[in-house]
Amino acid sequence: MTKAEIEKAVREIPLFSRLKDEQIIRLSARATVSSIPKKSTFFSEDSSSQGLHVLISGKVKLFKIAEDGKEQTIFVFGPGEPFCLCSVFSDGILPANMAALEDSEVLYISPQEYENMVREDPTILMSMMRVMSRRLKDAMNMIDSLSLKQVPSRLAAYFMSREKDGVVELDISHRELSKIIGITPEALSRTLKKMAAGGLLEVNGSEIRITDMKALELCGDGSCL
Amino acid sequence: MTKAEIEKAVREIPLFSRLKDEQIIRLSARATVSSIPKKSTFFSEDSSSQGLHVLISGKVKLFKIAEDGKEQTIFVFGPGEPFCLCSVFSDGILPANMAALEDSEVLYISPQEYENMVREDPTILMSMMRVMSRRLKDAMNMIDSLSLKQVPSRLAAYFMSREKDGVVELDISHRELSKIIGITPEALSRTLKKMAAGGLLEVNGSEIRITDMKALELCGDGSCL
Numbered sequence: 314m315t316k317a318e319i320e321k322a323v324r325e326i327p328l329f330s331r332l333k334d335e336q337i338i339r340l341s342a343r344a345t346v347s348s349i350p351k352k353s354t355f356f357s358e359d360s361s362s363q364g365l366h367v368l369i370s371g372k373v374k375l376f377k378i379a380e381d382g383k384e385q386t387i388f389v390f391g392p393g394e395p396f397c398l399c400s401v402f403s404d405g406i407l408p409a410n411m412a413a414l415e416d417s418e419v420l421y422i423s424p425q426e427y428e429n430m431v432r433e434d435p436t437i438l439m440s441m442m443r444v445m446s447r448r449l450k451d452a453m454n455m456i457d458s459l460s461l462k463q464v465p466s467r468l469a470a471y472f473m474s475r476e477k478d479g480v481v482e483l484d485i486s487h488r489e490l491s492k493i494i495g496i497t498p499e500a501l502s503r504t505l506k507k508m509a510a511g512g513l514l515e516v517n518g519s520e521i522r523i524t525d526m527k528a529l530e531l532c533g534d535g536s537c538l
Numbered sequence: 539m540t541k542a543e544i545e546k547a548v549r550e551i552p553l554f555s556r557l558k559d560e561q562i563i564r565l566s567a568r569a570t571v572s573s574i575p576k577k578s579t580f581f582s583e584d585s586s587s588q589g590l591h592v593l594i595s596g597k598v599k600l601f602k603i604a605e606d607g608k609e610q611t612i613f614v615f616g617p618g619e620p621f622c623l624c625s626v627f628s629d630g631i632l633p634a635n636m637a638a639l640e641d642s643e644v645l646y647i648s649p650q651e652y653e654n655m656v657r658e659d660p661t662i663l664m665s666m667m668r669v670m671s672r673r674l675k676d677a678m679n680m681i682d683s684l685s686l687k688q689v690p691s692r693l694a695a696y697f698m699s700r701e702k703d704g705v706v707e708l709d710i711s712h713r714e715l716s717k718i719i720g721i722t723p724e725a726l727s728r729t730l731k732k733m734a735a736g737g738l739l740e741v742n743g744s745e746i747r748i749t750d751m752k753a754l755e756l757c758g759d760g761s762c763l
Contacts (some may be wrong), residue, residue, distance in 0.1 A: 377678065379686035380760030387678055398671060408675040409682075435660040442663065445670045446623060450633040452677035453602070456612055457634075459684040460720040461604035495685040535605030 314346045314418070322346075322369040322420060326393050328440050336433060345421045349373070349413040356397065361405040363424045367395045371417025372484070375409045376492065386492040387455065388448065389414070389485060398445055414485060459495055462535060465504050467494050470533035472514070472521060481521040508532075539571045539643070547571075547594040547645060551618050553665050561658060570646045574598070574638040581622065586630040588649045592620045596642025597709070600634045601717065611717040612680065613673065614639065614710060623670055639710060684720055687760060690729050692719050695758035697739070697746060706746040733757075 314322070320341040323329055329337065346369070349355045355373065356362060368390050375388045375396065387409060390396050397407060422430070431437055454474075458467045471494060475481050483490060491501040508514050513529045515522045523529055531537075539547070545566040548554060554562065571594070574580045580598065581587065593615050600613045600621065612634060615621050622632060647655070656662055679699075683692045696719060700706045708715060716726040733739050738754045740747045748754055756762075 375678075377682035377686060379682075383686055385682060385685040387681055398667075398674075408678045431660075435656075435663065438660065438663040438667065442623075442667060442670065445667065445674060449623075449670060449674050449677060452674060452681060453600075453612055453633045455681050456677060456684060457602035457604075457610060459681060460610040461602060461608055 316341065319344060319346055319420070322418075326367050326369070326420070328367065328393075328395055328437065328444070331436055331440075332430070332434060336430065340422065340426065340430060343423070343426050347419045347421060349417045349419060351413050351416050354410060354412045355417075355419070356407050356411040358407060358410050360407055362397060362407060363405040365395060365422040365427045366397050367420045367422075368392055369418045369420050371413060371415040373411055373413050373417055373419075374489065374492075375411050377409050384492050385495055386489065387452065389489075389493070391484075395441065395444060398441060398448075414489060463537065464494065464496055464500060465508065465537040466532055466535050467496075468501070468504055468508070469513070469529050469537065472523065473530055473533045476523055476526075479523045479526060481523070483519040483521060541566065544569060544571055544645070547643075551592050551594070551645070553592065553618075553620055553662065553669070556661055556665075557655070557659060561655065565647065565651065565655060568648070568651050572644045572646060574642045574644060576638050576641050579635060579637045580642075580644070581632050581636040583632060583635050585632055587622060587632060588630040590620060590647040590652045591622050592645045592647075593617055594643045594645050596638060596640040598636055598638050598642055598644075599714065599717075600636050602634050609717050610720055611714065612677065614714070614718070616709075620666065620669060623666060623673075639714060688762065689719065689721055689725060690733065690762040691757055691760050692721075693726070693729055693733070694738070694754050694762065697748065698755055698758045701748055701751075704748045704751060706748070708744040708746060 320337065323337055323341045323344065329340070332340070349371070358377070370392050373390050373396070374386050375390070376384050376386045378384055396411065454470070458470055462470065471490075472481050485493075487501060488498050491498045494501060496504075505516050509516055511528075513523070513525050513532065515524055545562065548562055548566045548569065554565070557565070574596070583602070595617050598615050598621070599611050600615070601609050601611045603609055621636065679695075683695060687695065696715075697706050710718075712726060713723050716723045719726060721729075730741050734741055736753075738748070738750050738757065740749055
């Protein structure tokens with residue numbers, strides 16, 4: 314990326330929306346950008362990293378791996394989203410693995426530069442806390458889902474949290490979706506078919522059209538057909 | 539609580555350790571303290587609350603409830619720990635239920651007073667982010683555990699994260715522990731007996747003595763006997 318391209322990318326990051334022009338320019342000059350090819354791992358669990366990372370293009374997932382190789386995806390991040398926030402404020406040990414779902418680019422800001430930025434504008438901390446509290450809520454819902462909900466309810470809750478005007482545009486593959494729901498791809502496929510047969514939704518590739526909103530909502534709360 | 543008692547409690551809260559004397563005095567004068575009797579609910583999911591809450595005595599749990607009444611505990615907080623941090627930085631809608639495991643007292647600081655405090659000393663935000671990032675890591679480990687681990691592994695991982703010199707002092711009942719591990723009290727009892735029979739640990743009421751640290755660690759990672 315050229316300097317001008319990095320600057321343009323920095324201006325589009327919501328977290329930095331309140332920075333002044335001179336801060337944007339300085340930050341852009343000192344930030345570095347890494348490319349992560351699709352399917353490659355960017356971080357491994359228990360490795361360490363300090364500083365601030367923000368995804369500027371592509372898509373990445375944060376996930377845990379079991380002894381037997383099974384994966385559980387915790388978060389999927391898109392452009393503009395900061396990640397590894399945990400490591401910014403602690404020992405830097407990463408709590409999970411991170412890999413690219415698409416060719417991605419990551420902006421990196423060193424701990425020193427990050428501290429400068431925060432000193433000049435502490436409201437950045439408030440914005441970061443908002444992001445963290447949203448993720449903490451998402452994580453709690455995931456715990457709820459994995460512990461207390463059956464597979465159809467988990468899937469219904471996932472769709473309900475992402476629908477816009479009755480449509481969910483899946484921006485990940487069905488295979489990746491199964492790793493978020495915590496089931497096998499085969500179980501996901503069976504559940505989708507059952508839901509379609511029950512009149513709750515229609516599946517057209519990456520588009521899920523909700524045909525019975527009330528029933529899907531009830532299913533997400535735990536009362537499935 | 540008298541004014542002097544509140545002030546003493548505020549001085550003992552780690553989050554406020556860097557506040558100046560005059561700030562402590564003002565904060566204590568404006569804070570309020572609520573008592574929560576053991577077993578009563580303090581917050582319900584989807585209710586709302588703004589401002590900062592810190593537990594000053596007792597013990598509380600944050601938990602989700604399923605349609606069928608089954609509970610999953612997410613966090614247990616002790617004295618000095620802030621909670622409902624999510625609500626401080628967002629719409630105030632609470633992501634889970636909170637109830638007292640023991641008679642407890644909660645210090646409450648209004649959003650306005652909290653803002654004053656942060657304006658005077660932004661390092662408080664850094665301390666709060668450290669707390670949030672620790673909780674986010676704990677939540678990720680719980681997702682990992684619920685999704686990818688069998689019951690004995692979950693329990694072993696729980697004990698390994700809490701042992702000191704080979705001993706885990708359970709500060710909650712076996713019943714409450716089962717709600718953290720995400721199993722029935724009966725399954726917990728069976729698993730503990732199995733682990734004891736396998737020579738991994740000894741159970742003496744609330745004291746768990748680890749007798750084979752290496753085996754318990756392997757079990758926590760997913761390779762159980």
